């Protein structure tokens with residue numbers, strides 16, 4: 001079962017139970033999701049075998065602790081996202097958020113578009129959580145997770161004495177420390193030393209920072225005009 | 226009242242702490258020298274005030290051990306007042322941490338330290354203007370001269386207030402913070418962390434993660450980068466309005482020598498070689514004096530007392546232990562620590578790290594690993610504790626095994642006392658050479674077989690500074706005290722044990738048991754096995770015990786040169802001492818401790834056997 005589909009179901013069950021103070025029957029859930037009953041029934045069976053829900057005697061679909069956790073998470077996530085969208089769309093913040101949070105599925109085209117993207121990225125999100133308790137930044141190596149938006153050359157392509165403007169940091173792991181040391185986009189930096197292996201001393205904000213070659217190549221820069 | 230010192234690494238927190246409390250805490254010049262919380266009490270106006278020295282950090286957002294520690298400390302309201310220590314010469318970068326800390330809204334004051342260095346660079350900092358920008362009292366101080374340090378406590382206790390800073394975040398970030406606050410109800414600093422993926426509330430993290438992705442897509446830049454940029458820009462604006470610079474003649478930049486491959490690397494090698502050579506020379510010279518004086522003025526009179534045999538044996542063992550302890554602590558370790566402290570206080574260590582980055586990459590480590598290795602020449606225990614500089618498990622494992630192989634001062638005593646004294650000084654150096662080759666081979670193999678990914682070095686270069694004799698001595702003294710504290714009890718207890726063993730004739734039993742290894746494989750006299758065994762407690766005991774068991778200090782009379790050489794090399798390689806094993810276990814777990822111990826035993830025996838076969 002698609003993780004996004006699973007989340008949609010759990011969210012719907014959670015929403016229903018929040019609204020009606022009881023868990024839905026299969027037919028009610030199908031109505032809420034506007035899907036045909038047989039499809040919902042077969043999906044629910046998968047959820048049961050996944051340990052997310054159980055069917056109690058009267059046939060109502062009851063969330064397990066695990067299902068409830070996911071359901072709440074997804075619900076909150078959507079709610080917050082909509083709040084956020086209305087914030088930046090510039091509506092009156094109080095009313096907008098109230099509305100956006102209650103009107104789950106009737107928002108502007110842009111939001112639906114965004115939501116679509118969000119659901120498209122669920123896959124990615126799940127992955128991150130599998131490794132659970134997110135590996136501390138230091139444990140991940142620099143390579144891998146690159147910042148796909150940034151096409152500037154690495155600072156390692158420049159030579160000693162060059163003055164550059166930092167554009168972006170590729171890779172999330174080393175990014176944090178570099179950002180903290182002041183290597184942020186837009187900052188001017190001078191290459192004070194470059195060894196033959198590519199290790200660099202970069203001067204930024206009046207401080208010298210020494211980096212290994214592989215880290216240097218993760219710092220995207222442009223030459224100072 | 227509880228006051229905590231917060232600041233970037235190397236801004237002088239520990240020095241201020243020492244001056245406020247009069248306690249000794251290590252003052253170091255490489256990032257992250259203090260990792261645990263140090264606490265001390267002072268009485269101010271009849272009120273007990275506890276002062277905490279927090280580890281130095283660059284940011285409160287990260288996930289490193291120190292950052293998490295300080296963050297937890299702040300969120301749990303660990304202190305009533307936070308004294309933010311800022312480096313005047315790097316004010317902009319230091320304010321970045323300040324604005325982060327201010328978001329947790331504790332009561333704060335700011336101490337702008339190193340004002341002496343800033344003045345020398347022609348920087349003038351307007352304390353009042355800074356204070357009005359950040360909304361807390363500001364003290365301009367110079368801890369190394371003790372300037373204005375006495376104002377810290379009165380101001381911290383009397384005038385601390387929550388800082389009034391509000392970083393103008395990007396409006397998308399602001400919108401995200403508002404939404405999270407509304408829907409989840411968490412405070413701003415928690416939300417900021419959650420947007421960057423830190424926290425333990427899964428509902429919050431999930432919601433924040435979704436928004437973060439959204440913002441990332443709109444800006445084509447990760448949320449972490451946006452937040453950091455906003456904070457840095459804010460810090461830059463403040464700095465621009467409070468710092469005035471007068472043009473100053475640039476002093477000669479020593480780094481144009483120190484950080485180039487040439488002459489930087491030759492300088493690095495020379496410095497390290499001189500450090501070891503002077504420890505070796507000064508150490509053996511001073512040790513001889515101490516041992517002679519101790520023997521004639523303490524041991525001889527004691528033996529002349531003619532106590533009953535058992536008591537005589539115990540008393541003698543204690544004295545021998547004291548002699549061994551003093552004979553190594555002051556000549557070797559203290560000399561080494563003075564050299565090390567000099568290197569650290571000048572700020573040279575970070576240059577060494579930069580230069581050795583390339584060589585260290587070959588063995589699966591990065592430049593910063595040079596620091597534990599250099600410390601390891603003094604004593605393995607603090608060297609292993611400093612391994613947390615290295616971020617990944619893989620690096621720590623490789624470095625731990627290498628560090629335990631590095632000849633510490635105690636092993637220097639064995640090499641100097643046995644090989645240099647009875648075989649020849651060049652043979653003594655050949656032992657270093659053999660160990661060096663083994664180290665490299667081990668490192669190359671380890672870097673191939675240890676699982677995990679390699680991680681590069683990002684290290685801030687410490688400012689080069691002339692070291693102050695008083696501070697260097699104080700630091701060396703502190704370290705030697707720590708050493709005596711760990712080593713002396715072990716030394717005395719094992720020495721008494723050895724005495725009793727001998728007294729009841731148990732040593733012979735042991736010697737017979739392992740005779741096949743010692744006598745046949747290594748070609749050593751039977752009693753050498755006992756000496757090796759006791760070397761496990763403290764390395765120099767191998768030498769002392771050998772002399773006691775041989776019944777003469779003139780080892781050259783009872784053993785051949787090959788035997789002495791073999792003995793020295795086996796005991797140097799063979800199993801790290803118990804304190805090392807204990808600290809390995811504590812830092813890296815039982816598996817690494819056992820693997821390291823077994824590996825070194827095999828290495829010692831194999832090399833010993835090879836030498837025995839080749840040279841016999």
Ligand SMILES: Nc1nc2c(ncn2[C@@H]2O[C@H](COP(=O)(O)OP(=O)(O)OP(=O)(O)O)[C@@H](O)[C@H]2O)c(=O)[nH]1
Nearest residue numbers: 234235236237238239240252253258281339367368
């Ligand atoms: N010139 C000058 N040097 C100072 C001053 N205060 C401290 N130092 C030097 O700065 C260096 C670092 O001081 P520490 O007290 O170890 O710094 P720290 O903040 O505790 O560092 P970490 O424990 O690594 O976080 C030492 O060599 C001090 O002698 C000062 O006011 N002026």
Ligand SMILES: [Mg+2]
Nearest residue numbers: 238239258259
């Ligand atoms: Mg410190």
